[in-house]
Amino acid sequence: MSIRLYDTSARQIRDFTPLTPGCVSIYLCGATVQAAPHIGHIRSGLNFDIMRRWFTYRGYDVTFVRNVTDIDDKIIRKAAEQNRPWWSIGYENERAFNDAYDALGCLPPTYEPRATGHVPEMVEMMRGLIERGHAYEADGSVYFDVRSFPGYLELSNQDLDDLRQPDEGVSGKRDPRDFAMWKATKPGEPDWETPWGRGRPGWHLECSAMAHKYLGSAFDIHGGGIDLIFPHHENEIAQAKAFGDEFARYWVHNSWVTMSGEKMSKSLGNSVLVGEMVKHWRPIVLRYYLGTPHYRSTIEYSEEALREAESAFARIEGFVQRVTELAGGTVAAADEVPPAFAEAMDDDLGVPGALAVVHTAVRQGNSALAADDKEAAVARLAEVRAMLGVLGLDPLDAQWAGEGDRTEDLHGVVDTLVRLVLDQRESARARKDWATADAIRDRLGQSGLVIEDSPSGPRWTLGTR
Numbered sequence: 463m464s465i466r467l468y469d470t471s472a473r474q475i476r477d478f479t480p481l482t483p484g485c486v487s488i489y490l491c492g493a494t495v496q497a498a499p500h501i502g503h504i505r506s507g508l509n510f511d512i513m514r515r516w517f518t519y520r521g522y523d524v525t526f527v528r529n530v531t532d533i534d535d536k537i538i539r540k541a542a543e544q545n546r547p548w549w550s551i552g553y554e555n556e557r558a559f560n561d562a563y564d565a566l567g568c569l570p571p572t573y574e575p576r577a578t579g580h581v582p583e584m585v586e587m588m589r590g591l592i593e594r595g596h597a598y599e600a601d602g603s604v605y606f607d608v609r610s611f612p613g614y615l616e617l618s619n620q621d622l623d624d625l626r627q628p629d630e631g632v633s634g635k636r637d638p639r640d641f642a643m644w645k646a647t648k649p650g651e652p653d654w655e656t657p658w659g660r661g662r663p664g665w666h667l668e669c670s671a672m673a674h675k676y677l678g679s680a681f682d683i684h685g686g687g688i689d690l691i692f693p694h695h696e697n698e699i700a701q702a703k704a705f706g707d708e709f710a711r712y713w714v715h716n717s718w719v720t721m722s723g724e725k726m727s728k729s730l731g732n733s734v735l736v737g738e739m740v741k742h743w744r745p746i747v748l749r750y751y752l753g754t755p756h757y758r759s760t761i762e763y764s765e766e767a768l769r770e771a772e773s774a775f776a777r778i779e780g781f782v783q784r785v786t787e788l789a790g791g792t793v794a795a796a797d798e799v800p801p802a803f804a805e806a807m808d809d810d811l812g813v814p815g816a817l818a819v820v821h822t823a824v825r826q827g828n829s830a831l832a833a834d835d836k837e838a839a840v841a842r843l844a845e846v847r848a849m850l851g852v853l854g855l856d857p858l859d860a861q862w863a864g865e866g867d868r869t870e871d872l873h874g875v876v877d878t879l880v881r882l883v884l885d886q887r888e889s890a891r892a893r894k895d896w897a898t899a900d901a902i903r904d905r906l907g908q909s910g911l912v913i914e915d916s917p918s919g920p921r922w923t924l925g926t927r
Contacts, residue, residue, distance in 0.1 A: 465520065465808050467683070468758060470691060470713040471617050475810050480682055481711065485525070486517045489673045489710065491686035491694065492528040492574070494665075495555035496536040499562045500733035501752060501763070502687075502719035502726035508749060509716040509757040509811075510685050511568040512853060516807050519799070519852050527676045528571040530556055533578050534665050538651055548652055549578075562736035565745045566752070567854045567861050573676050577668040581654045584663050584671045587705055588643055588656075596704040600634025602646030602659035606666075608639050611700045617713060618692040641697050643667040666697035673698075674707060684710035688717055689725065716757040726763065734763060743768060746862050750775045750855055754817050758810075773910065774821075778846070779857045781824045784831060785843040792858060793840050795847035803849050813853065820849045880911065884920050887913075 465478040480486055490510045493503065507528070517524050532552035541548040556576075563570075588604050591597035596610045608614050608622065615622055625639055642664040647653040653660040673681065686695065695713065702709040718725045726733060739748055751771035755761050786793060800823070806815030827842030850856035883902060890898040903913050911922045
């Protein structure tokens with residue numbers, strides 16, 4: 463079965479056929495660095511990290527470009543509010559984004575261009591669009607003439623005549639719906655020299671120019687959040703195709719993380735910053751929580767849902783640890799994932815279905831452990847590690863080694879405390895005080911621990927809280 467993806471432009475799932483056999487080129491709209499990232503921002507990076515990993519597993523050579531928008535209206539406003547240079551705002555938050563990507567196990571991009579490093583490419587694209595009659599200069603700004611491009615709004619499936627007309631007070635526009643590719647300089651704002659005077663880039667132009675530079679006139683997949691479909695991606699398409707590029711052949715969009723039914727955003731004040739989240743939750747658990755729902759489904763954030771994800775991952779991790787101990791060393795991942803896992807991933811990156819295969823293998827492995835079938839347990843672990851590796855969730859991977867050390871330290875502290883309570887339970891059982899013994903077990907169960915009585919004594923594992 464070939465890989466199939468939901469293409470927003472076609473409004474259906476399509477078989478993926480790369481431009482160049484054996485190679486995949488992906489452009490992902492990355493961070494606009496006016497503030498530190500919340501988990502809604504990082505979800506997009508996680509979803510496309512999983513996509514990249516799956517293409518790599520399937521044998522493709524992947525070129526993955528994720529840009530940084532380090533100049534825009536929001537960054538300039540934030541700099542003015544804080545009385546700081548615009549570039550210091552951008553750099554500080556770019557580092558925060560990269561720290562968040564790294565913490566949650568995202569592979570580094572092949573290229574990560576900054577918008578401000580590509581003004582010459584933007585000037586070249588504007589010059590070509592003006593020459594072709596698709597753009598014009600007015601009072602030092604350059605605008606794209608949306609009526610000059612017949613395919614405008616096909617991605618978002620809108621009608622130009624029904625489109626809200628913004629910026630009606632902007633002088634020089636031929637049509638209020640024309641969008642700025644270059645903005646004339648204003649006092650106190652950063653600017654660059656162009657044939658039309660000093661100014662700064664418009665948001666949409668940045669990505670069209672950078673995608674052209676790093677991936678050429680045509681590439682396979684353009685990705686981003688669904689909130690970017692209009693106007694950003696619509697305007698990217700207009701610029702690039704009017705310039706003469708074929709541009710992206712597939713458009714893939716991930717859905718939002720919401721709180722109380724609203725998109726998570728800084729403006730709503732409902733952000734959950736990654737830098738704060740990793741102080742309270744293990745990063746691998748956050749990756750499980752954000753990366754395992756289907757990328758086109760909305761995640762409604764709640765601490766309860768995060769606790770459920772933590773418990774679900776603990777069952778996987780507990781199995782990995784028990785079989786590793788039984789085997790007396792690390793069990794290598796299998797060379798191939800189970801066919802059912804591959805089938806789910808090939809079908810529009812069906813991570814929920816793939817994860818069900820992981821949990822089935824864990825249950826089978828636990829049954830093998832209970833039956834003292836070491837060979838079967840080790841075989842299941844090899845399969846589980848192969849699947850978790852594709853999802854970036856293998857707890858034995860070097861990515862999580864530092865976290866594993868911290869987790870081991872914490873596990874030792876918790877184990878000491880739990881053993882003290884279990885000793886009290888054993889004393890109650892020895893004197894046949896079954897009511898006290900059962901009460902202790904029940905209280906431990908309410909705290910999220912599962913107590914198992916074995917011939918070698920009681921043992922505890924994390925369960926569902």
